Amino acid sequence: MKERERIDCLACRHFFVTWDPAFPRGCRAMNFKGQEFPASLVRQVSGQACLKFDRKQRTPSVKAKTKGLP
Numbered sequence: 001m002k003e004r005e006r007i008d009c010l011a012c013r014h015f016f017v018t019w020d021p022a023f024p025r026g027c028r029a030m031n032f033k034g035q036e037f038p039a040s041l042v043r044q045v046s047g048q049a050c051l052k053f054d055r056k057q058r059t060p061s062v063k064a065k066t067k068g069l070p
Contacts, residue, residue, distance in 0.1 A: 007039035007049055013056045014038075027052070 011014040014029035015038065027038035029052035034041050039050040 005054050006048065009037040009039050011055055012039075012050075012052075013054050014052060029054075 008023070009027075012027075014027050016026045016028060017050045018033050020033060023033035023035060025035070025037055026033040030038065030042070032038070034045075034062055039053065041050070041052050
Protein backbone atom coordinates (compact mmCIF):
# COMPACT_ATOMS: atom_id res chain seq x y z
CA MET A 1 0.00 0.00 0.00
CA LYS A 2 1.25 3.50 -0.83
CA GLU A 3 2.24 5.69 2.11
CA ARG A 4 -0.28 8.47 1.34
CA GLU A 5 -3.12 6.23 0.15
CA ARG A 6 -6.38 7.08 1.91
CA ILE A 7 -8.04 4.12 3.59
CA ASP A 8 -11.81 3.89 3.28
CA CYS A 9 -13.16 2.65 6.61
CA LEU A 10 -16.57 2.00 5.05
CA ALA A 11 -14.93 -0.75 2.95
CA CYS A 12 -13.25 -2.37 5.99
CA ARG A 13 -14.78 -5.39 7.73
CA HIS A 14 -13.72 -4.04 11.15
CA PHE A 15 -15.61 -0.73 10.86
CA PHE A 16 -18.92 -0.30 12.67
CA VAL A 17 -21.43 2.45 13.46
CA THR A 18 -22.36 2.91 17.12
CA TRP A 19 -25.50 4.16 18.85
CA ASP A 20 -23.46 6.66 20.87
CA PRO A 21 -23.88 10.16 19.35
CA ALA A 22 -20.64 11.32 21.00
CA PHE A 23 -18.65 8.45 19.42
CA PRO A 24 -20.48 7.39 16.25
CA ARG A 25 -17.73 5.39 14.49
CA GLY A 26 -15.70 2.44 15.69
CA CYS A 27 -13.10 -0.18 14.83
CA ARG A 28 -13.48 -3.74 16.10
CA ALA A 29 -9.85 -4.64 15.27
CA MET A 30 -8.44 -1.86 17.46
CA ASN A 31 -11.33 -1.88 19.93
CA PHE A 32 -12.14 1.83 20.02
CA LYS A 33 -14.87 4.34 19.12
CA GLY A 34 -14.50 7.96 18.09
CA GLN A 35 -15.96 10.96 16.29
CA GLU A 36 -13.73 10.57 13.24
CA PHE A 37 -13.24 7.59 10.97
CA PRO A 38 -10.81 5.20 12.66
CA ALA A 39 -8.23 5.28 9.83
CA SER A 40 -8.03 9.08 10.09
CA LEU A 41 -7.44 8.89 13.82
CA VAL A 42 -4.77 6.19 13.39
CA ARG A 43 -2.94 8.37 10.84
CA GLN A 44 -3.10 11.42 13.17
CA VAL A 45 -1.77 9.52 16.17
CA SER A 46 0.84 7.24 14.57
CA GLY A 47 1.62 8.98 11.28
CA GLN A 48 1.09 5.67 9.46
CA ALA A 49 -1.77 4.16 7.52
CA CYS A 50 -4.03 1.73 9.38
CA LEU A 51 -2.39 -1.69 9.46
CA LYS A 52 -5.62 -3.51 10.40
CA PHE A 53 -7.52 -2.64 7.20
CA ASP A 54 -9.21 -5.73 5.72
CA ARG A 55 -11.49 -5.20 2.72
CA LYS A 56 -15.07 -6.49 3.11
CA GLN A 57 -16.24 -9.38 0.99
CA ARG A 58 -18.95 -8.06 -1.31
CA THR A 59 -22.11 -10.12 -1.60
CA PRO A 60 -24.56 -9.88 -4.48
CA SER A 61 -27.46 -7.55 -3.79
CA VAL A 62 -31.03 -8.83 -3.48
CA LYS A 63 -31.85 -7.11 -6.76
CA ALA A 64 -29.06 -9.03 -8.55
CA LYS A 65 -30.20 -12.33 -7.00
CA THR A 66 -33.83 -11.93 -8.12
CA LYS A 67 -33.08 -10.49 -11.56
CA GLY A 68 -33.47 -13.84 -13.33
CA LEU A 69 -36.78 -14.77 -11.67
CA PRO A 70 -40.01 -14.62 -13.72
